[in-house]
Amino acid sequence: MPTSPNPLRRRETSRRAILDAALQLCAELGYGRLTIEAIAARAGVSKKTIYRWWSSKGAVVLEAVDDAANPVADHVDTGHLAADLHAQLSAVIQLLSPPNNSAITGLIAEALHDDELAHDLRERVIRPRITAFNERMRKAQLDGQLAPDADLDVALDLFYGPIYHRLVFHLGMPDAEQLHTLVAHALRAFSPPESTP
């Protein structure tokens, strides 16, 4: 039986050194010029140790990003729907904006040819934001602020899509005002039937 590594014996200091090195080097060199060799050298670790625990550069960086990004709790509920969505989207825009976006942008690029990485990236990094978005939208729906039959998957596309559109073509992330406009328009697409008094 091909004995797989025993996580009990894993050395936590090495894990941390590797993840830290990966993020540092990603910031310094950019994701594309980041190499396993360089991570190993910077972390004072042998390449073998990296390959023992991760399957690829993407997996290392994903774990590093996951560790670093997820303490961020960007769920808010002030009662004002547009403002809350604006806050949520701002948090994502933040992740994808300089100066600390090189790791996550690199992951997105790599995910384009790597199904497994795409899945892990979605589930580990993006899922919590989607969940928060869905919860907030569902609540708004119950409150009658949105059409009762609004399809929240379509909503997700309409609210988040513009961010990725802009990311892909280096159009610049929307600033606060542009984001405000975007949210306003997207909300109109899901607004309830004209509320007559």
Add this chain to the structure above:
Amino acid sequence: MPTSPNPLRRRETSRRAILDAALQLCAELGYGRLTIEAIAARAGVSKKTIYRWWSSKGAVVLEAVDDAANPVADHVDTGHLAADLHAQLSAVIQLLSPPNNSAITGLIAEALHDDELAHDLRERVIRPRITAFNERMRKAQLDGQLAPDADLDVALDLFYGPIYHRLVFHLGMPDAEQLHTLVAHALRAFSPPESTP
């Protein structure tokens, strides 16, 4: 002045062989496994000839995609706005869907770390579609089908954004019905103020 090679003396047969080889190999191996060496070998050309005229793998593939994709004129005007937009978006979805999407998806991935490539990709491949979209929308605006003050840049984000959102997270391109729904929602965001009699 950094004397660049003299295009007058360029051999067109080599150019074509290189671009054709690049697209073939991209389809066979995927963009990530495509190499300049392999393109040169397949095209029966020396690597030097590739490096003389293009600065990177991305530049070669971009030109190949440009040559191949742009004869496609997907501008339509049937008079029915939603149907026309549906047609335009379908054409883009087609570009980004299997089985011939590996080249362009690879370019999008590479463009994420490469400003210049992103710019060229946008201008050479995407720009004509944006122009067509803008023209059709402007016409609709003049016809009163859209709000007269609708911001067409925001519209671009809302209509095209969902496609890139789905691309990035491997959520699958929308099928005809989903696309119909998307277009319908996005149009609501820009519909003219309710025309009361």
Add this chain to the structure above:
Amino acid sequence: MPTSPNPLRRRETSRRAILDAALQLCAELGYGRLTIEAIAARAGVSKKTIYRWWSSKGAVVLEAVDDAANPVADHVDTGHLAADLHAQLSAVIQLLSPPNNSAITGLIAEALHDDELAHDLRERVIRPRITAFNERMRKAQLDGQLAPDADLDVALDLFYGPIYHRLVFHLGMPDAEQLHTLVAHALRAFSPPESTP
């Protein structure tokens, strides 16, 4: 300190395969057409492994020649000085004659523009022959067969010089009879003052 590779971990099988391949290919193609690529391919070794341990093609071939040539112990002492010198010179002529001279001739050619290679070639391949020559000459001097004040460095030039003169201008190595004549003449230059009774 420029950390050099750790010789303890060196794989001897690779070393041997490389040196063997180098000599074979040198014989097949000639030194000038010998390439590091071909050595690596023939030896079933990566180019990196060659570059890790040797600085140039010359260094590889030198080590190969050293390994192959130096077990040859061509020191002889039959008591007859001219015969012994003839034997020693014959051995060197052998090294520089077809069909196995391409490696060493190539090294000599390369040494002409490469100080370090010249030094190593002299010390590792030629030095043992010079030492043997000097020992035999010194013994003859003590026996009174040579002038007591003969300068052995000059003797070295006079005995070995002709071989290199002929090598350089492709004049053909001396055959046994020509060598006999050369030795006889050179010995006259160092003969003791005529011993009158």
Add this chain to the structure above:
Amino acid sequence: MPTSPNPLRRRETSRRAILDAALQLCAELGYGRLTIEAIAARAGVSKKTIYRWWSSKGAVVLEAVDDAANPVADHVDTGHLAADLHAQLSAVIQLLSPPNNSAITGLIAEALHDDELAHDLRERVIRPRITAFNERMRKAQLDGQLAPDADLDVALDLFYGPIYHRLVFHLGMPDAEQLHTLVAHALRAFSPPESTP
């Protein structure tokens, strides 16, 4: 019929520019790093023009050296044999000593694997010196300063050999005193039978 270039149409200015560039670059870079490309660029000439008139780098450099070195007439006859030989050998040593020896040393190196170049080098550059040596030696022989049956080919080896021996192993060319010693010893090898009064 493969029309060969017509020498009548040859442009002399190009020939000179090429030969001059070859010598300059050889001095600047060393023979090994000299390339046809660089000669063409420096001479303001197309590579084709070089290949039209010469078969290889060696051929160009040989012609350049021939042009430059042969005006030197180092034939002397003062009546004092040892002094005359010393002068002749000094002239050759000069050719092979820094700072202007890189071209000729390179040719010698290349001649070691190139029969044709070796032949041309010998005939065009070396032959005049050998002829002068032989003439002077023959005159000495007639004068009774040398053994009447001395083999002048052997003499050539003994006088010139040491120079090439030293060249090959970077032992340094002999200085005036060492050369004096060498000539004296070599002459002893050919001295006439003891001249009793």
Add this chain to the structure above:
DNA sequence: GACTAACCGAGACGGTACGTCCAGTCTTGAC
């Protein structure tokens, strides 16, 4: 408290592709 299996650092190894250099050939247009 000694044993022993796994992890660990170090880094050599076979590969693959990189981007560069130059050889030698070929084509074009000026003279």
Add this chain to the structure above:
DNA sequence: GTCAAGACTGGACGTACCGTCTCGGTTAGTC
């Protein structure tokens, strides 16, 4: 017809990383 200019194929260069593979030396958990 020769020439400068320079694009072309071809092939080796020396480098960079890949992912795999020993090596000894720790270092935990087990007996």
